[in-house]
Amino acid sequence: MRSEDRLAHPVTPGRIALHLFLAAGALASVFPLLWQLSTSLKTLRESRTQPPQLLPESFAWENYLQVFETVPFGRQFLNTVVVAVLVTIGQIVVCSLAAYSFARIRFPGRETLFWVVLALLMIPSQLFILPRFQIMQSIGWLNSLQALIAPAIFSVFGTFLLRQFFRSLPLELEEAAKLDGAGSLRIFWSIMLPLARPGLVSLSVLSLVAVWNELLWALVVNTSPTMMPLAAGLSSFQGQHGTDYPALMAGSLMAALPLLLVFFLLQKQFIEGIAFSGTKG
Amino acid sequence: MRSSSATEMSPRRRGISRARARETLTGLAFIAPLLAGLAIFDLGPLVATIGESFTRSLGFGRSEWVGIAAYLDFFVDPVALGAIVNTLLYSLGVLLGIPLALLFAEALNRKGLRGRGIYRTLYFVPVITMTVAAAMVWKWIFNGEYGILNAALAVVGIDGPYWLTDRATVMLAMVIVGVWMSLGYNIVIYLAGLQAIPTDVYEAAELDGAGWIRRFVSLTVPMVSPTTAFLSVTTMISSLQMFDLVYIMIGPTNPAIDSARTIVYMFYETGFIKQDRGHAAAIAVMVMLFILVIALIQVRLQRRWTHYEV
Numbered sequence: 135m136r137s138e139d140r141l142a143h144p145v146t147p148g149r150i151a152l153h154l155f156l157a158a159g160a161l162a163s164v165f166p167l168l169w170q171l172s173t174s175l176k177t178l179r180e181s182r183t184q185p186p187q188l189l190p191e192s193f194a195w196e197n198y199l200q201v202f203e204t205v206p207f208g209r210q211f212l213n214t215v216v217v218a219v220l221v222t223i224g225q226i227v228v229c230s231l232a233a234y235s236f237a238r239i240r241f242p243g244r245e246t247l248f249w250v251v252l253a254l255l256m257i258p259s260q261l262f263i264l265p266r267f268q269i270m271q272s273i274g275w276l277n278s279l280q281a282l283i284a285p286a287i288f289s290v291f292g293t294f295l296l297r298q299f300f301r302s303l304p305l306e307l308e309e310a311a312k313l314d315g316a317g318s319l320r321i322f323w324s325i326m327l328p329l330a331r332p333g334l335v336s337l338s339v340l341s342l343v344a345v346w347n348e349l350l351w352a353l354v355v356n357t358s359p360t361m362m363p364l365a366a367g368l369s370s371f372q373g374q375h376g377t378d379y380p381a382l383m384a385g386s387l388m389a390a391l392p393l394l395l396v397f398f399l400l401q402k403q404f405i406e407g408i409a410f411s412g413t414k415g
Numbered sequence: 416m417r418s419s420s421a422t423e424m425s426p427r428r429r430g431i432s433r434a435r436a437r438e439t440l441t442g443l444a445f446i447a448p449l450l451a452g453l454a455i456f457d458l459g460p461l462v463a464t465i466g467e468s469f470t471r472s473l474g475f476g477r478s479e480w481v482g483i484a485a486y487l488d489f490f491v492d493p494v495a496l497g498a499i500v501n502t503l504l505y506s507l508g509v510l511l512g513i514p515l516a517l518l519f520a521e522a523l524n525r526k527g528l529r530g531r532g533i534y535r536t537l538y539f540v541p542v543i544t545m546t547v548a549a550a551m552v553w554k555w556i557f558n559g560e561y562g563i564l565n566a567a568l569a570v571v572g573i574d575g576p577y578w579l580t581d582r583a584t585v586m587l588a589m590v591i592v593g594v595w596m597s598l599g600y601n602i603v604i605y606l607a608g609l610q611a612i613p614t615d616v617y618e619a620a621e622l623d624g625a626g627w628i629r630r631f632v633s634l635t636v637p638m639v640s641p642t643t644a645f646l647s648v649t650t651m652i653s654s655l656q657m658f659d660l661v662y663i664m665i666g667p668t669n670p671a672i673d674s675a676r677t678i679v680y681m682f683y684e685t686g687f688i689k690q691d692r693g694h695a696a697a698i699a700v701m702v703m704l705f706i707l708v709i710a711l712i713q714v715r716l717q718r719r720w721t722h723y724e725v
Contacts, residue, residue, distance in 0.1 A: 152522055153530075159519050160537040163599060167540065169563060170552040185566040228448045235445035239438055247446070254457050258656050258706055260682050260699040264467065264692055265460035288452030318441040347546045349659050350679070354687055365547045369663060372551065379555050386548035397543040398536075405539060405603055 167387075167394075174198070174383035181380050197384040204374060206360050207385065210367035215392075217282045217363055218345040222338045224287030229337065230330065233296035234322050238308065248297075255290045263354060270355055277358040286345065292337050299333030300326060336407030339400065343408070346393050364389040468696035478693055485697035495698075497673055498681040501586065502705075505677060506654035508590030509597060513646050516601030521635060523602070524609045535606070538599040546596070550663035553592045554579060557664075579664055585671040589660050597653075601646050608642035609635070648713045655705050658683065678702055 173181055174197055176190040201207050236248045266285055267276075275281040303326065311321045327334075345363070352366040359370060368389055375381050397404045468485060470478040489495045519538065523531055541549065556564050559577030568575040578588040612635075620630050636643075661680040665672055667688070676684075678698060686695030 152525060152528070156519070156522055156530075156534050159598075160534055162595070163538050164540050166549065166552045166556060166595070167544065169556060170548070173552075173555060182561045184561065185569070186561060186563050228452065231445040232449035235442045239442035239445065241439035241442035244442065251449070251453065254453060254461075256703075256706060256710060257457070257461060258652075258699070258702050260656065260679055260702055261464045262457055262460040264686055264696055264699070265463040266456060268463075269455070269460075284452075285456040288449055288456055290453070290457075293449060318438075318445075322445075343543065347659075349547060349662065350683060353662075353683075365545065365659075368547050368551070372663065379558075379561075382551055383555065386545070386551045390545040390548035393543055393545060394540070397539070401536060401539075404543065405535070408542060408600065408603075 167390075170383045170387050173379055174387050176380050178378060178380055194380060197380040198388065200378075200381045201371065201385040201388065204381070205367055205371045205385070207367065207371075207388070209360050210362050210364050211389075213279060213282075213361065214346060214363040214365075217279055217286075218342050220279075220283045221286045221345050222341045224283065225289050225292045225337060225341050226334055228287055229289055229292035230296050230327060230334070231322070233293045234300050234326055236293070237297045237300035238326075239318065251290055252294060255294065259351070263351060266351075267354055275355075277356050277361045279361065281355045282345075282348070282352060282363060285351075286341070286348075289337075289341070292341070295337055295340075296330060296333050299330050303329050332403075335400075335403045339404050339407040342396065343393065464696045464699055467693055468700045470693040470696075472690065472692045472694075481693070485694050486701075488694070489697075489701065494673070494676070495681065498676045498678045501675060502655060502657070502677045502679075504586055505589055505593060505657055506651050508586070509593040509654045510647060510650055511590075512594035512598050513601055513643065513650065515594070516598055516646075517605050517636075517639065517643070519598070519602045520605035520609055521631060523606055535603065538602050540599065541596050542599040544596075546659045547663055549596060550592065550660050553588075553595075554664045557588050580669055580671050582671045582674040585665065585669075585675045589657075589664065589675060592660055592664070593654065593657070597650060601650075604646060605639060605642055608639045612638050644713065644716060648709060651709045652706055655702060655709070678705075 172189055175193045175195070176187075176197075177194045180187065180190060180194075232251075236244065262285070270276050270278075270281045275284075307325055307329075308321055311325055316325075347365060348363065349365045349369070352363050353369070356362050356366065359367065362370065368386055371385050372382060467478070469480060469482055471481045471484070472478050489499070522528075523534055556562055557578035559565065559575070559580065562575070562578070564578070565575030576584045578584045616634060616638075617630060620634055625633070656679050657677045658679040661675050661677050662683070665675040667684070669675070679702060682695050682698040682702070685691050685698060
């Protein structure tokens with residue numbers, strides 16, 4: 135098949151033009167990150183040469199240290215990871231239970247209820263922010279990780295995604311388990327949830343990206359630097375070092391890197407998960 | 416088993432109705448955590464925001480009822496009008512990335528193309544790059560004095576502007592970043608759409624002597640119109656809520672802020688800098704109305720737009 139393809143598509147000017155076009159797009163896609171890396175290793179003086187040098191003369195690693203000295207970067211990194219992990223676990227528990235019920239358990243009013251919940255998907259999150267802030271204020275959760283975690287757990291989109299997944303699973307397994315006398319919770323936990331693993335992976339990937347990117351809510355609810363996640367922390371770092379681009383690039387690259395590494399490890403799940411959702415930033 | 420009140424029901428039917436009741440209880444119990452969370456964090460706040468949008472904050476947590484005054488303000492407040500125009504310009508600009516994505520997807524979908532997987536991975540990198548980090552590096556690229564973009568333009572003899580502080584170019588710069596962030600996603604979705612098109616259609620067209628451009632315009636474009644519709648709506652919905660780029664790349668003291676301020680950025684300024692909650696609530700409701708209009712247009716268009724038949 136492969137060799138046939140090659141025979142049918144020899145190297146022609148058209149092929150070369152095609153690859154040039156594709157390579158130009160690829161370069162435009164990754165150049166900003168490469169430039170970020172290069173700048174992060176320059177001295178401040180070097181970053182301001184005209185015309186700019188593509189590569190640093192020697193590696194100025196101290197930019198990276200400076201990030202840790204200026205903002206509690208390690209703490210903010212930990213905050214982001216903790217929030218991401220707990221939001222993901224919370225979403226998996228809450229959304230998969232609801233999704234299984236919407237997909238498989240029969241009760242009156244189920245469809246109406248589902249459409250009401252789904253309608254919330256159309257509401258932009260800004261509509262929730264002011265009252266959510268008041269809730270957090272009244273229960274003393276301002277400047278806490280709970281404030282970042284709790285509202286993110288109840289995901290309508292996650293429920294929708296997993297419902298689609300449960301609906302695509304065959305009915306036979308469940309019916310066999312029912313005949314054996316297994317209860318709903320047991321069927322859900324030991325049969326359906328393991329089968330829905332690809333859906334759970336997609337959901338985890340999406341919640342990871344969402345948590346990592348969330349800026350507005352974090353800015354509003356956690357103003358203390360030690361309680362900020364990375365996105366908000368970086369913006370406060372920028373506030374203090376507005377023009378020290380080597381340090382800014384070091385910080386933003388370190389903040390962006392974990393997501394990129396996970397992406398290279400789990401490419402298929404990432405692309406499928408995000409392709410399914412249609413939401414980012 | 417109870418025997419008192421079940422005289423008219425046969426034991427079997429009683430068993431069924433009991434099983435039904437049990438199933439209903441189980442179903443509701445499984446949904447209860449989600450519903451409780453949504454009631455607290457979504458539904459309650461939704462109602463509260465809409466209510467608050469008809470009030471004006473007087474400070475110290477007090478407010479007075481002003482009806483639709485905050486909404487009427489949008490039509491006379493130049494800042495609000497500017498934010499609406501900026502948001503629409505940004506959204507329309509990012510929409511232009513969609514045909515570009517189709518070109519890339521079409522190129523990637525060529526039979527026997529080598530390196531498809533690598534290209535796809537590289538195109539996806541911006542989608543997975545943290546938005547704040549991307550905004551910061553783009554701010555550096557666009558820097559008027561030391562930015563690499565102007566250095567590259569200087570090579571071909573163009574004296575580049577101060578992209579982010581010039582009112583004439585700031586929106587263009589934001590649109591470039593918006594397109595850059597969304598292109599990979601659009602390409603992946605289009606690629607899935609293209610791969611769903613049966614190949615015999617193309618083979619027939621090729622036999623009829625239709626060239627590449629002809630096949631692209633009269634076969635590919637109509638065949639992927641459902642994908643185009645989907646992407647247009649998702650792009651509009653996320654662009655209408657743009658905040659991060661303005662906050663990171665522009666900021667309140669930038670001389671070009673009036674040409675960059677989006678509606679959601681104005682929401683943040685109004686609600687959390689000026690602390691005018693009533694006005695901010697009205698802005699949030701307006702974002703929702705914009706999105707509902709887009710959704711309605713989509714439902715309308717989908718009927719007309721999605722023709723696969725050749």
